[in-house]
Amino acid sequence: MYMTDEIVKNLDSGTFNMYIDLSPDGARKLTFGPPWDFDFALANTRYGTTHSPKGLYAANFSVSDGMRVNTWYVLFCNAEWFREMCKPIWMEQREDLFAICESIPADAQLHKDSFDRNFDRWRILGTMNQGHQADDVYGFEEHMDAASFVYGWLTKRLIYLDTVWGDRVVTEDEEDKEFSHLDFSVADRSDLFEGYSSSEGTYSALGYFRLRIAGDGHDPYVHIKYEQNGAKLDADDYSIIEITYRAHASNSKKENSGEIFLCAGQYQNPTGGVSVHFDTIADGQWHTVRIPVGWSGEVHQLRLDFFSNGKPGDAFDLQSIILTN
Numbered sequence: 001m002y003m004t005d006e007i008v009k010n011l012d013s014g015t016f017n018m019y020i021d022l023s024p025d026g027a028r029k030l031t032f033g034p035p036w037d038f039d040f041a042l043a044n045t046r047y048g049t050t051h052s053p054k055g056l057y058a059a060n061f062s063v064s065d066g067m068r069v070n071t072w073y074v075l076f077c078n079a080e081w082f083r084e085m086c087k088p089i090w091m092e093q094r095e096d097l098f099a100i101c102e103s104i105p106a107d108a109q110l111h112k113d114s115f116d117r118n119f120d121r122w123r124i125l126g127t128m129n130q131g132h133q134a135d136d137v138y139g140f141e142e143h144m145d146a147a148s149f150v151y152g153w154l155t156k157r158l159i160y161l162d163t164v165w166g167d168r169v170v171t172e173d174e175e176d177k178e179f180s181h182l183d184f185s186v187a188d189r190s191d192l193f194e195g196y197s198s199s200e201g202t203y204s205a206l207g208y209f210r211l212r213i214a215g216d217g218h219d220p221y222v223h224i225k226y227e228q229n230g231a232k233l234d235a236d237d238y239s240i241i242e243i244t245y246r247a248h249a250s251n252s253k254k255e256n257s258g259e260i261f262l263c264a265g266q267y268q269n270p271t272g273g274v275s276v277h278f279d280t281i282a283d284g285q286w287h288t289v290r291i292p293v294g295w296s297g298e299v300h301q302l303r304l305d306f307f308s309n310g311k312p313g314d315a316f317d318l319q320s321i322i323l324t325n
Contacts (some may be wrong), residue, residue: 001032001035002058002059002073002076002077002086003033003089003090004035004070004190005041005057005070005073006057006059007097007157007158007161008034008041008042008157009041009042009043009045009049009058009157010041010056010058011039011040011041011045011049011050011132012037012038012041012046012077013058013070013073014058014069014070015038015070016067017036017037018031018032018070018072018258019032020032020033021033026095027229034094039129039213040130040132040215042150042153042154043134043149043150043153044132044133044134044137045132046133046134047230048208051134052158053069053154053160054157054160056077056164057107057294058070058073058077058091059073059074060074060077061074064266069117069128080116086165087165089165090161090162090165090166090169091165091166094158094162097158098158098206101151101154101155101158102204102206103150104150104154105147105210105212106204106297108133108143108147109143109144109313112143112144115143115284116142118143119143122245125140125141125142125143125146125179126140126141127140129198130173137149137320138160142213144200148200148202151202152190152202152203155188155202155203156188157204157227159188179192179209179212179226179233179324180233180238180324181320181321181322181323182224182320182321183205183319183322184203184204184208184319184320184324185207185319185320186207188192188203190202190203190207190209192224192225193209193222193224193225194222194223194225194236195223195305196214196221196222197219197220197221197222198214198215198216198217198218198219198220198241199213199214199215199220199221200211200212200214201222204319206216208246208315208317208318209307209317209318210315210316210317210318210321211304211315211316211317212312212313212314212315212316213307213310213311213312213313213314213315214312216312217309217310217314219305219313220305220307220310221297221303221304221305221306222303222304222306223301223302223303223304224291224301224303224304224321225301226299226300226301226302232298232299233298233323234294234298234299235262235264235265235293235295235296235297235298235299236296237323237325238293238299238323238324239292239293239294239325240290240291240292240323240324240325241260241276241290241291241293241302241321241323241324242288242289242290242291242316242320242321242323242324243278243288243289243318243320243322244286244287244288244318244319244320245280245286245287245288245306245316245317245319245323246284246287246316246317246319247280247281247283247284247314247315247316247317248282248284248314248315248316248317249282249283249284250315251282251310251314251315252312252314253282253307253309253314254281254282254284255279255280255281255282256279256280256307256308256309256310257277257278257279257280257307257308258277258278258280258306258307258308259275259276259277259278259303259308260275260276260277260291260293260302260303260304260305261274261275261302261303261305262274262275262295262302263297263299263300263303264277264296264297264298264299264300265295265297265298266296266297267300268300268301269300269301270303274295275310276291276292276293277291280306280307280316286319299323303322306318
């Protein structure tokens with residue numbers, strides 16, 4: 001029960017809806033009932049302790065919306081024997097947990113009609129519910145927005161807990177890896193991606209960043225903002241952009257093309273004619289393309305038009321984008 005509440009950072013695990021009985025099997029041991037009431041879990045809160053995918057919440061004393069402390073959890077988590085008990089459970093379940101997380105986008109699309117009917121009946125998108133939600137939710141216009149948010153948050157949450165209960169080690173070198181090598185098989189660098197147009201992006205714990213055509217599907221692209229993290233890259237040092245990608249076999253086109261706008265030196269924003277093109281094959285396999293570039297000056301950003309055209313739902317998995325010679 002503790003691990004369930006910790007994984008989803010359940011706000012109510014500190015005060016409400018925590019019932020135990022003397023075990024229905026007659027063993028007369030204190031036993032938790034079924035877990036429930038997760039409306040203020042999975043980052044659907046405005047408090048830093050529960051909104052961040054990192055850190056332990058249920059195990060610690062925490063002040064948010066008044067005092068929310070589960071003394072049972074705090075007591076046990078201060079005991080080393082209890083913390084050690086969590087590790088084999090995690091190792092047994094982690095693969096299934098990551099698989100469940102990976103299924104969120106597909107399940108959200110599969111049940112789209114049901115979700116649409118739900119939100120047509122209860123018009124709660126973009127509204128406040130009991131004053132707990134974070135500002136993120138006010139920008140949701142459809143259920144897929146919420147699904148993408150939960151998918152991204154839970155992926156980061158599971159990765160963090162894998163460093164607590166599992167054997168994953170994220171070194172400082174991995175977290176601060178030079179921006180010229182954006183390798184998602186090593187670490188999540190999706191913080192550099194912003195300014196999505198007709199697209200959405202989510203990081204996968206399996207080591208890639210998934211871009212999908214969304215909205216009306218017109219001119220899908222995303223910006224890779226090198227400057228925002230203090231990078232100082234000199235374009236003259238990099239004559240090749242190397243991309244390792246996978247285009248899904250179920251995409252609307254078996255062959256497509258992409259374009260990268262080079263924003264360096266005097267070109268701070270995407271400019272017509274200052275770009276390079278590359279071709280993609282939608283066969284569900286990983287491919288690496290090396291694209292020669294001619295640019296100079298400080299690198300500001302790249303605009304990645306991952307497909308020249310396509311239909312909503314078409315997917316492009318990016319394993320790495322590397323500036324090299």
